[in-house]
Amino acid sequence: RTLPSSQPRLRLPPGLSESGFEVAVKDLQQSIGSGNVVINDQPLQDGWYLEHPNTHDAFHVVEQEELVCSAVVYPGSTEEVQTVVRWANEHLVPIYPISVGRNVGYGGAAPRVPGGVVLDLGKRMHSILNIDGENASCMVEPGVTYFALYEEILRRNLPLWIDCPDLGGGSVLGNAIDRGVGYTPAGDHFANHCGMEIVLPSGELLRTGMGALPGKDGADNPTWQSFQNNFGPKIDGIFSQSNFGIVTKMGFWLLHDMPHQSYCFTFAKDEDFPHIVDAIRPLAQKGVLGNIPQLRYIVQELNVTGRRKSTFHSGNGPMTREEIRNAAKELPLGDCSWIFYGTQYGDEAAIERQLDTIKKAFSSIPGTKFWLPQDVPEDHYLHSRVQLCSGVPILRELDWLNWLPNAAHLFFSPITPTRGKDAQKIHDIIVAGHKKYGFDIFPTLCIAGREMHYIANKRRAVALLRELDQVARTYSWNDQALLKFNETMKDALDPNRILAPGRCGIWPKRFRDRGWEL
Amino acid sequence: RTLPSSQPRLRLPPGLSESGFEVAVKDLQQSIGSGNVVINDQPLQDGWYLEHPNTHDAFHVVEQEELVCSAVVYPGSTEEVQTVVRWANEHLVPIYPISVGRNVGYGGAAPRVPGGVVLDLGKRMHSILNIDGENASCMVEPGVTYFALYEEILRRNLPLWIDCPDLGGGSVLGNAIDRGVGYTPAGDHFANHCGMEIVLPSGELLRTGMGALPGKDGADNPTWQSFQNNFGPKIDGIFSQSNFGIVTKMGFWLLHDMPHQSYCFTFAKDEDFPHIVDAIRPLAQKGVLGNIPQLRYIVQELNVTGRRKSTFHSGNGPMTREEIRNAAKELPLGDCSWIFYGTQYGDEAAIERQLDTIKKAFSSIPGTKFWLPQDVPEDHYLHSRVQLCSGVPILRELDWLNWLPNAAHLFFSPITPTRGKDAQKIHDIIVAGHKKYGFDIFPTLCIAGREMHYIANKRRAVALLRELDQVARTYSWNDQALLKFNETMKDALDPNRILAPGRCGIWPKRFRDRGWEL
């Protein structure tokens, strides 16, 4: 059924009528300024997708386009975030905080409940509150991107690094709160945060760590970015990957810059897989590897060049093994099956010794070759690793059309012990899974000392969302004890359920079974 | 007015009558066996202190002895812990979980509410559930002490270390749940745990991390000790230093054994202090130091010998600076003011280079000397460091009379940034403070890259308890926001307030203002 093109239309939050919504919006516009609350009610021409990401995305889940927000709010300070949260409680409006989201997967974050209100913290709260050279730390607001932080450190020419994910346009805070990871020794972003300021769903303001200790004359506590723990329970963790609070400030430890060397190994046969894994484990456990390495399958080399798939393959089924081999020959690394990317840190002598240990470990697998950056052309992926692994944010042209939050990685990453035979089992399942769905498979593995993330991402993740909700249910030991525990806490902290209901599968009662769970 | 000696007497939990208590106890004895519920009702002869630590301690805080428990319960399994918790909810009896407590301050933990019931998990739940060599991890029950774990690893001669505190008789789980620290690179015990099983105050059973993911056919998830995070909020932290749950199982990562070298530096003058601190900071931040080092004042050298103070000093005021200097001359390290204890790890060449860097850093302070273990006699403290810092638990005979949880350090340890002049200021205040109380001062400093713990402990901690409650209040930024947040969670998780009320200053409503806050 078609709509003539000039109808103005608006997607209301659940349980609010048009007029109730208008009153609520006017109420908020009065508090924080009308320019900072934008109702999303333009008639929908198809052609204006270009420069505004966070109201609607390209997937048709059910018929009409449902997952659109009703308004976007731009708070300018912590106080205004509190105003918005109290407002949300007053009008029972679900709000979805994001920090940047601008070029995140060209998709940006749509709310999990139709008509939810997106709370875009990054637009007006984007200042680096401080960088402390002596303490090697910084404190940022949600809108600070890796680029902004990187430039500011440059500008003050401090000898410090940041750790960033593949996408440098993300938010330092957003990524960490999502437990994102990067590629320097300080790869675990959340573990390297030090102190947070959080607006609770009730609108109360909380500081964690030493920030909970008042400084002299109301100033911040001087050790806020120096020591992570306050006395008593360690509560920071529950605000990560959750909807228990909105983080408005976050402190981070920064690495001191140091000499570093990135490299990669290529392995010739598919069956080498379990042996590679068994060789890596001890290296990781003993801390020989400088950071968390990546093991990629050759297919991924093809698409990282950015050329269209059609140049290598006609039709839309998966590429055959053969076509893959042929295409690989023209690439700089030549024909191989797996590529191992790693980086070492420390003074030159230390790096050299570690490389020897690593070469020795891999030497037991025939047909293995070792590459340094100067062995491949300027535009090869290894060169972006050099930057990534030394704290320089990069911005690749990526062309696939997709929509994923950080969990995209975790989704297809059942985590397995770092053991050969376990890894093999998983591999076969994945291969079978992809055939069933008739997709090319290009796995990326992040291998730590004791576990490995088996990562894949693919074109349409229709089933994805449904299963994201399931992911939370899969942690169902003892009849959903974990999920219930989270809901008990959610109900205690957010009785009106206005903060990002559904985030990470935590659906409060009010929204359960309403058909928005997929 | 004197009590004749044969009176039977019993300290009842609040709000329970003698008979109500009996019924409650009988009820529990039927469930878990009468031998495992011991009522504490013997008439009090002075002489029976020797072999049972956890009912009563030797201090008279107010007149009659109040802080005594009414019974001790020994659960034998997780199910029994759940039974006890449901029992406590049914009869509104506050319970205090401990894991070992045997030689902690020779006192063990008295309950914070008179007549509370001590839940001694360590007595019957003391098995090492597994040690996984390949994964370099283990899982233990509360009763496993550092000794037990150490011997088991030896018995299986696995090339693995544990990390232990000064006292090796403590519980691996108890110490970690208290956020204890040790002296190897894996010094932060809690940060190196991986997966917990927790009985919630409601009696529900919960597993964190990958344990929340059911394994095949009901087995534990194989990656329970391999990856720390479950999907969604990271909740482990809130069970540390808190009364939100009883931990019945806890997984730990273990270090691989590696070459190591312990050493110490001595500094000549009191005024060197701020310069030492400024020299250490960059070393710590750049990860040159292998573990968290200790900086001690010379007085402590005197008492660590275990000799009575009176041999150095007559009368009971503080020792003068002069007497300290004289007494120091006869000691192995000779006359100095500060001693720095450190350890380096890694292969020999790496260790050597690090030591050079460290010597260079300290060379800017005149009168500094460098010592290796072989430079001092066998019974010097440096030799116990060698063991401590390579995962060998030790057991010093210490002669002062005390009762403290881990916070003893934190109490006198305002955490300050690792900066010379900040350190200096703190030092002066402490010195003045000690003069006011007319005590000798022997500080120990644990210095990290960005902060330092200034640790002192002294004889009678009368003021201590009072201030432990205050410590929680000192984290009072934004009008007690943190404390309120904890109480909200406490009320949601433990509506009947039976789990360790008062622990870490979290007093639930039912017990507030009843005169038990000191």
Ligand SMILES: Cc1cc2nc3c(=O)[nH]c(=O)nc-3n(C[C@H](O)[C@H](O)[C@H](O)COP(=O)(O)OP(=O)(O)OC[C@H]3O[C@@H](n4cnc5c(N)ncnc54)[C@H](O)[C@@H]3O)c2cc1C
């Ligand atoms: C090709 C590709 C590669 C990628 N590689 C990596 C990688 O290597 N490592 C990695 O970590 N990620 C990776 N990502 C995902 C990456 O996390 C995100 O793209 C980006 O960092 C997150 O977006 P953002 O920083 O703008 O945060 P946002 O979109 O602002 O936030 C993410 C989520 O966190 C919550 N949130 C944000 N701000 C707040 C707040 N202030 N308070 C409470 N909750 C908040 C919201 O629920 C939001 O949905 C990759 C993604 C793609 C597409």
Ligand SMILES: Cc1cc2nc3c(=O)[nH]c(=O)nc-3n(C[C@H](O)[C@H](O)[C@H](O)COP(=O)(O)OP(=O)(O)OC[C@H]3O[C@@H](n4cnc5c(N)ncnc54)[C@H](O)[C@@H]3O)c2cc1C
């Ligand atoms: C001279 C001296 C030096 C010391 N040096 C150090 C040091 O270097 N590093 C350090 O960390 N500590 C140090 N300590 C303190 C040390 O923490 C304790 O002595 C000991 O480790 C704790 O006792 P425990 O392990 O038996 O735990 P417990 O006494 O069993 O537990 C401690 C507390 O944790 C809680 N708890 C215990 N088990 C559970 C459970 N299963 N579930 C829920 N809550 C539970 C209880 O509230 C209990 O009060 C030192 C103490 C002294 C006196």
